[in-house]
Amino acid sequence: MKILGIETSCDETAAAVVEDGKRLLSNVVASSMDLHVQYGGVVPEIAARSHIEAITPVIEQALEQSSCSWDDIDAIAVTYGAGLGGCLLVGVMTARTLAITKKKPLYAINHVEAHVYVNFLTETALPGYALPQNQPVFPLLSLIVSGGHSQLVLFRDHFDYTLLGQTGDDAIGEAFDKVAKILGLPYPGGPSITKAAVDGDPYAFEFPKAKLAAKYDYSFSGPKTAVLRAVQKLCDKPHDFPSFKLTELLADAQKADVAASFQRIAVETVVDKTILAFEEFSPKSVVIGGGVAASPELRRQLADRLLIPIEYTDMKLCTDNGAMIATLACFKMQLGQPTADPYSLEIEPNLSM
Ligand code: KG4
Ligand code: ZN
Numbered sequence: 585m586k587i588l589g590i591e592t593s594c595d596e597t598a599a600a601v602v603e604d605g606k607r608l609l610s611n612v613v614a615s616s617m618d619l620h621v622q623y624g625g626v627v628p629e630i631a632a633r634s635h636i637e638a639i640t641p642v643i644e645q646a647l648e649q650s651s652c653s654w655d656d657i658d659a660i661a662v663t664y665g666a667g668l669g670g671c672l673l674v675g676v677m678t679a680r681t682l683a684i685t686k687k688k689p690l691y692a693i694n695h696v697e698a699h700v701y702v703n704f705l706t707e708t709a710l711p712g713y714a715l716p717q718n719q720p721v722f723p724l725l726s727l728i729v730s731g732g733h734s735q736l737v738l739f740r741d742h743f744d745y746t747l748l749g750q751t752g753d754d755a756i757g758e759a760f761d762k763v764a765k766i767l768g769l770p771y772p773g774g775p776s777i778t779k780a781a782v783d784g785d786p787y788a789f790e791f792p793k794a795k796l797a798a799k800y801d802y803s804f805s806g807p808k809t810a811v812l813r814a815v816q817k818l819c820d821k822p823h824d825f826p827s828f829k830l831t832e833l834l835a836d837a838q839k840a841d842v843a844a845s846f847q848r849i850a851v852e853t854v855v856d857k858t859i860l861a862f863e864e865f866s867p868k869s870v871v872i873g874g875g876v877a878a879s880p881e882l883r884r885q886l887a888d889r890l891l892i893p894i895e896y897t898d899m900k901l902c903t904d905n906g907a908m909i910a911t912l913a914c915f916k917m918q919l920g921q922p923t924a925d926p927y928s929l930e931i932e933p934n935l936s937m
Contacts, residue, residue, distance in 0.1 A: 589910025592675030593667025597638035600906035601650035605914030608708035610649035614638040632670035661691040661913030665935025672931040683926035691913040692924035699873030702908035716895035720869035730874030731757035749800025759804035768831025784844030877902040
């Protein structure tokens with residue numbers, strides 16, 4: 585079984601072919617990130633226009649790289665939510681058209697669920713991929729941490745899952761991006777904070793961890809405001825002082841201390857909940873998805889505190905890609921889950937787990 589997966593929910597135009605839910609045959613990603621850097625965040629209209637330009641060549645390359653013709657493809661899968669409306673539309677309309685003209689079944693895929701499923705890929709002949717040796721087993725605890733999502737989900741089996749908790753405000757990656765902005769560090773903020781934190785003292789500041797009523801929910805707005813207040817204090821400026829002028833007043837050593845302290849607290853926040861869920865549900869596997877999986881601090885804290893080891897997939901598969909979409913669709917097809925109607929599938933920008 586070979587499935588073509590298409591992903592356009594944010595700034596990556598991506599397509600990939602996956603076989604039997606475990607073998608990666610191709611993975612092509614065109615990112616419009618370069619166009620967004622100057623604005624300090626993804627501009628939805630620019631991202632959507634980039635998808636229109638990139639989608640056809642990206643799909644053609646994914647087929648070519650996998651040495652598949654359309655005859656070899658058993659189904660098409662596409663992200664229909666969650667994501668940016670204009671961006672999702674490009675992928676969904678493309679997939680609907682292809683499903684009709686190439687006469688293939690169509691699978692509508694939940695983007696966040698797919699971030700979990702990419703961890704089932706264990707084989708590839710493509711160069712430069714380090715994949716897990718073993719597929720995860722159920723019950724499976726998954727932590728999805730990216731610029732758009734921060735969710736903790738327990739899978740009892742395929743398609744039998746519970747959303748345990750999520751952020752009440754910013755996603756963790758988004759919080760990194762905003763704190764980086766306060767410190768005058770370049771976008772995307774995660775890698776910038778990681779870099780700045782290397783020279784900093786993670787205990788220089790004790791930023792607060794939000795306490796929420798729901799056991800597995802968390803929040804990043806409190807710690808983020810605490811960072812702003814700490815920086816204002818360091819610069820000896822009042823709360824109404826323009827925040828973009830603060831960065832010129834900060835020494836590199838101060839930025840490093842704030843970055844390291846925020847990184848420690850933000851990561852601790854999600855790791856605390858992961859450990860709590862691990863103790864309550866005794867999962868056999870734990871997987872991490874999303875761009876923040878790149879964080880060395882996250883990996884260090886999980887390795888320190890979690891009783892079982894985590895097999896991380898390749899970083900190229902932690903960020904948005906078509907392989908995760910195709911992998912989930914393989915399990916849908918194998919287990920007889922319903923297909924989507926190519927004449928009527930709609931996008932769902934606010935789709936939840
Ligand atoms: O999964 P992803 O590529 O896109 C979304 O679907 O959002 O995640 C991007 C996010 C950004 O917010 C970025 O700051 C964060 O992942 N990120 C990191 C690191 N590398 C990327 N966060 C913390 N530490 C990192 N090393
Ligand atoms: Zn994503």
